[in-house]
Amino acid sequence: MDKILQAAQNHKKPESVKKYQYGTAGFRMNANILDSVMFTTGILAALRSKYLGGKFIGIMITASHNPPQDNGVKLVDPMGEMLEQHWEAYATTLANAASPEVLVKEVRELIQNLKIDLKVPSNVIVARDSRESGPVLQQAAVDGLVAMEANVKQFGVLTTPQLHFLVRNHNTGKPKVETSYYEYFSTAFKEIYQLIDGDSKPPIDIVIDAANGIGAPKVEKLFDEYLKGKIHSYKVINDKYTHPETLNSHCGADFVKTNQQLPQGISAIPDKLYASFDGDADRVVFYFVNSANKFQLLDGDKISTLLARYFIKLVEQTGLKLSVGVVQTAYANGSSTNYLTQNLKLAVECTPTGVKHLHHVAQKFDIGIYFEANGHGTVLFSENLIEQVSSSSDEHAFKKLYYFTQLINQSVGDAISDLITVLLIISDLQLTPTEWNSAYADLPNKLAKVIVKDRTEFKTTNAERTLIEPKGLQQKIDQEVKKVQLGRSFVRASGTEDAVRVYAEAKTQEEVIKLSEAVCELVKEFAA
Numbered sequence: 185m186d187k188i189l190q191a192a193q194n195h196k197k198p199e200s201v202k203k204y205q206y207g208t209a210g211f212r213m214n215a216n217i218l219d220s221v222m223f224t225t226g227i228l229a230a231l232r233s234k235y236l237g238g239k240f241i242g243i244m245i246t247a248s249h250n251p252p253q254d255n256g257v258k259l260v261d262p263m264g265e266m267l268e269q270h271w272e273a274y275a276t277t278l279a280n281a282a283s284p285e286v287l288v289k290e291v292r293e294l295i296q297n298l299k300i301d302l303k304v305p306s307n308v309i310v311a312r313d314s315r316e317s318g319p320v321l322q323q324a325a326v327d328g329l330v331a332m333e334a335n336v337k338q339f340g341v342l343t344t345p346q347l348h349f350l351v352r353n354h355n356t357g358k359p360k361v362e363t364s365y366y367e368y369f370s371t372a373f374k375e376i377y378q379l380i381d382g383d384s385k386p387p388i389d390i391v392i393d394a395a396n397g398i399g400a401p402k403v404e405k406l407f408d409e410y411l412k413g414k415i416h417s418y419k420v421i422n423d424k425y426t427h428p429e430t431l432n433s434h435c436g437a438d439f440v441k442t443n444q445q446l447p448q449g450i451s452a453i454p455d456k457l458y459a460s461f462d463g464d465a466d467r468v469v470f471y472f473v474n475s476a477n478k479f480q481l482l483d484g485d486k487i488s489t490l491l492a493r494y495f496i497k498l499v500e501q502t503g504l505k506l507s508v509g510v511v512q513t514a515y516a517n518g519s520s521t522n523y524l525t526q527n528l529k530l531a532v533e534c535t536p537t538g539v540k541h542l543h544h545v546a547q548k549f550d551i552g553i554y555f556e557a558n559g560h561g562t563v564l565f566s567e568n569l570i571e572q573v574s575s576s577s578d579e580h581a582f583k584k585l586y587y588f589t590q591l592i593n594q595s596v597g598d599a600i601s602d603l604i605t606v607l608l609i610i611s612d613l614q615l616t617p618t619e620w621n622s623a624y625a626d627l628p629n630k631l632a633k634v635i636v637k638d639r640t641e642f643k644t645t646n647a648e649r650t651l652i653e654p655k656g657l658q659q660k661i662d663q664e665v666k667k668v669q670l671g672r673s674f675v676r677a678s679g680t681e682d683a684v685r686v687y688a689e690a691k692t693q694e695e696v697i698k699l700s701e702a703v704c705e706l707v708k709e710f711a712a
């Protein structure tokens with residue numbers, strides 16, 4: 185404990201910060217006030233590893249789609265999944281220790297309560313995105329790890345899903361170097377590519393906006409060194425990851441989804457496909473402009489419906505009895521839910537926001553497809569399915585399904601893995617962007633933010649679709665919803681920003697704006 189006490193002198197919690205909170209995506213805020221949090225999170229990672237008998241734990245330093253001056257940190261559990269929920273509270277406790285002495289006391293208590301054996305070695309791997317504050321913050325986390333005498337492996341800059349992948353590999357006896365990521369996914373890609381009918385296969389052609397983030401050099405490496413000759417034509421724009429001040433600025437998945445417009449640097453050719461990653465490349469959205477030069481977004485809902493339709497067909501071809509389900513959040517467009525339940529006759533579940541919730545429910549199915557509307561998601565395949573399709577069958581459908589279980593990142597949503605999955609699927613189905621988009625028409629929708637004094641006053645139930653507090657507000661919202669055709673609206677406190685989010689959708693653009701404005705007014709009224 186002396187080492188912690190000593191090292192903590194250099195990483196004291198700033199008095200200006202009232203409370204740190206491990207939220208939907210770990211700790212995330214202005215990089216200037218993150219030093220002490222990095223240090224305590226390093227300590228917690230080491231404790232978590234010891235608690236799990238020395239398994240490898242991951243530390244990812246990123247603030248995803250946030251502006252360049254922000255940063256953040258999250259912990260990754262042994263199979264590449266998000267940190268177990270109980271431990272989020274421990275992370276919060278350590279981060280809020282007011283002094284080095286209190287920190288040591290809190291660490292002692294944790295060790296005692298959780299019966300952690302300090303003699304067990306701890307193993308932690310660390311990576312960061314391309315932000316300017318990354319190296320210094322990484323050092324603070326490493327200081328915490330060193331104080332705990334952990335074995336530390338630093339990977340430098342990676343995408344978030346690469347770190348998740350490597351954590352999983354470290355715990356499953358698989359290759360433990362960054363190149364194993366490219367080898368693994370490119371092998372699966374090439375196998376499926378070969379299985380797709382050669383003569384009719386449309387050439388793969390894509391422009392990727394990398395948000396000026398770490399996804400740029402990583403996807404270039406995959407395409408140039410591992411998938412040469414398979415991608416007919418590709419280009420990465422907004423690839424200035426060595427200029428972190430440009431990160432997510434007028435580009436990237438969040439910008440495109442929120443503003444429903446092209447990122448900077450693209451003058452689009454009609455019916456040609458484009459994609460945008462976010463800053464740490466764990467989400468992706470697609471888009472194109474139609475023949476009337478109108479921007480058309482292919483968001484997480486369009487991705488999950490495409491995958492659902494494709495996998496239902498593949499399963500049919502195998503003749504196997506496998507369950508297929510889709511998991512969404514309340515932010516999914518109502519038309520997508522309709523399409524899944526009415527046209528595809530699928531089970532659709534709705535969970536609270538945050539991929540850990542969706543991930544958990546998706547595990548119930550043999551093929552569990554989950555995407556947030558903003559493009560964050562993946563497909564999970566059950567052990568049962570993998571066993572059945574890895575049998576010796578030579579049939580294409582079996583083989584395709586088998587290699588998709590490898591092509592799609594099983595630990596977490598991954599922009600690069602999702603990108604190449606979609607590219608193969610639209611090639612196999614011979615779909616143009618317009619054809620992909622035509623499965624259903626999105627209902628006009630609007631996502632607004634209201635800043636209130638205390639967002640924690642907004643409490644929800646029913647997968648965040650119904651407010652229970654402030655009392656009386658939900659009834660008022662319901663009245664507004666009834667005034668428009670195909671209306672839907674819900675209100676919840678953001679887990680990553682100091683704001684209350686207001687979602688609205690309706691049959692027409694005019695009605696959406698009317699509904700959104702009315703609900704925002706109600707929120708302000710009840711918050712006051």
Ligand SMILES: CC(=O)N[C@H]1[C@@H](OP(=O)(O)O)O[C@H](CO)[C@@H](O)[C@@H]1O
Nearest residue numbers: 208209538539556558678679680681
């Ligand atoms: C409406 C929306 O897009 N919310 C995002 C956002 O969560 P909030 O809790 O809404 O701030 O950030 C999360 C983490 O990146 C992401 O999982 C989620 O989808």
Ligand SMILES: [Mg+2]
Nearest residue numbers: 248462464466
């Ligand atoms: Mg992200």
